[in-house]
Amino acid sequence: MRRLFIADLHLHPARPQHSSALIDFCQQRINADDELYILGDLFDAWIGDDVGIVTYADIIACFKQLTSSGTQVFFMAGNRDFLIADEFCQTTGITILPDPTLITFDDQDTLLMHGDTLCTDDTEYQTFRAMVRDPHWQNEFLSMTPAVRMQQAQYYRQQSKEMTAHKPNEIMDVNLEAVTYAMDQHQVRLLIHGHTHRPQVHHLSSGERIVLGDWGGHFDYVSWPQGESWHLIREPI
Numbered sequence: 001m002r003r004l005f006i007a008d009l010h011l012h013p014a015r016p017q018h019s020s021a022l023i024d025f026c027q028q029r030i031n032a033d034d035e036l037y038i039l040g041d042l043f044d045a046w047i048g049d050d051v052g053i054v055t056y057a058d059i060i061a062c063f064k065q066l067t068s069s070g071t072q073v074f075f076m077a078g079n080r081d082f083l084i085a086d087e088f089c090q091t092t093g094i095t096i097l098p099d100p101t102l103i104t105f106d107d108q109d110t111l112l113m114h115g116d117t118l119c120t121d122d123t124e125y126q127t128f129r130a131m132v133r134d135p136h137w138q139n140e141f142l143s144m145t146p147a148v149r150m151q152q153a154q155y156y157r158q159q160s161k162e163m164t165a166h167k168p169n170e171i172m173d174v175n176l177e178a179v180t181y182a183m184d185q186h187q188v189r190l191l192i193h194g195h196t197h198r199p200q201v202h203h204l205s206s207g208e209r210i211v212l213g214d215w216g217g218h219f220d221y222v223s224w225p226q227g228e229s230w231h232l233i234r235e236p237i
């Protein structure tokens with residue numbers, strides 16, 4: 001039995017090779033007694049279950065097969081796919097986890113996050129996040145037609161691109177005090193997150209911080225077999 005962690009796949013119909021890589025990964029690498037944790041930004045955009053389930057029918061079918069075979073699959077929302085909801089879960093058999101989530105594995109407490117809440121220096125983004133995570137905003141958004149939602153999503157994406165173009169890299173990375181605070185608050189020595197697309201293992205005085213990378217020419221995942229230590233693995237796509 002292993003626990004596997006992935007994040008930031010940013011699946012998109014224009015990048016079918018990433019969807020194929022995920023399907024291969026699920027079919028060839030994951031066993032029935034494994035647990036798969038997806039730590040956000042599985043999809044590059046998710047404007048509602050009604051649209052996404054149709055757009056990503058191949059991925060939905062893949063997850064359904066995986067969970068039907070016995071594999072437990074968990075999903076934590078990222079900043080691109082936070083509108084994933086009940087219909088997605090019912091169709092795929094995936095369980096949604098809140099951000100952050102504390103898990104215990106081999107007697108080690110581990111904190112799981114997407115990572116965007118750690119980027120506290122980016123106050124513009126945090127204001128935007130607070131807006132779109134408000135249930136009233138989400139209900140209003142989801143009540144619009146798919147075409148209008150798509151337009152809105154593109155508008156927000158464009159706005160975000162323009163804002164980030166002028167931001168120094170440090171602003172968009174995690175704030176180390178926020179990292180230490182989160183680890184202290186949950187009394188953990190291990191944190192796993194994605195979001196920043198800067199895969200690395202950071203050795204901190206508060207413990208270890210594993211950053212998962214995004215899926216591009218290669219993908220990173222953490223494999224943690226029961227009774228052994230974890231590994232951050234990189235493979236070509």
Ligand code: MN
Nearest residue numbers: 041078079195
């Ligand atoms: Mn993200």
